[in-house]
Amino acid sequence: MPAEELVLEVSSDEQLEGIALHTLMERLSNNAKSWPIAVPDVETIAVWLPCSSTVAMAIRKQAECIFSNSALQKFYEPAAYVYARNEMDVLVEKKLLRLDRVVVFSHEVWVLDYKRQLLPGQETGYRQQLQDYVLALKQVFSGKTVHAALILSDGSLIDML
Numbered sequence: 001m002p003a004e005e006l007v008l009e010v011s012s013d014e015q016l017e018g019i020a021l022h023t024l025m026e027r028l029s030n031n032a033k034s035w036p037i038a039v040p041d042v043e044t045i046a047v048w049l050p051c052s053s054t055v056a057m058a059i060r061k062q063a064e065c066i067f068s069n070s071a072l073q074k075f076y077e078p079a080a081y082v083y084a085r086n087e088m089d090v091l092v093e094k095k096l097l098r099l100d101r102v103v104v105f106s107h108e109v110w111v112l113d114y115k116r117q118l119l120p121g122q123e124t125g126y127r128q129q130l131q132d133y134v135l136a137l138k139q140v141f142s143g144k145t146v147h148a149a150l151i152l153s154d155g156s157l158i159d160m161l
Contacts, residue, residue, distance in 0.1 A: 013055075018116050020051050021059045021153060022100060025114060026086040028063065029101070035077035039063045062116075065155035072157055075103045075112060082106060090136040099133055101151075108145040109137055116153045126150060130160045 024045060028037050040048075045056040066072055074080040083104040090097045101112040111133045115126070130148035137146045150158040 014116060016051070017055055017058055018114075020049055020055050021062050021116070022114055023049055024059050024063055025066070025101075028067075029076055029084065030086055032076060032078055035073060035079070037067050037076055039067065062153035062155075065153065066151060069155040069157065072151065072155065074105075075101065075110065075151075080105075090133075090140065092132070092136045092139075097133060097136055099137075102137065104141065104144070108147060109141045111137055111146065111148045112151050113148070114153075115150050118150060118152060118158060127160050134161055 027048065028039065039060055042053055042056045042060055045051070045060055046053050049056070051059075067076065075084070078084075081103050085102050086100065088099045088102045090099065099111050100114050103110045103112065111130065113126070113130060113133075118126070130150075134146045134148050147159070148161045150156075150160060152158065
């Protein structure tokens, strides 16, 4: 789709920040050659995305929280997994699912979904969303155990299945 046709409707600062965090995590993890992943300075992030320095500062801190959690290292350290993909599209029953990050290990697969936070009342909806992702990935990666989790902007890993 040409860039001029792509129009994002962002209704809040939180949504803008969430989109920016997804974009930054994708860029950093796609280009990762080793661990730890270096998070660039605020000015670089603001130019890359492009976004305001306020948003860049917020998502830089969030990315650092994610990358500093040792429980998440295996999902980002290239030597730890067989294959990883960001923004993976899977078509299931004429419905396109876009998965934030899929990480394949020798005996298991993890689907990871980025969220700014987990508010009361959101868990059921997110759990259903991730169950749909797991069912789709079981068709693609038969013979492997498929797990699903949320990664929150504070670096928390919330196992959903």
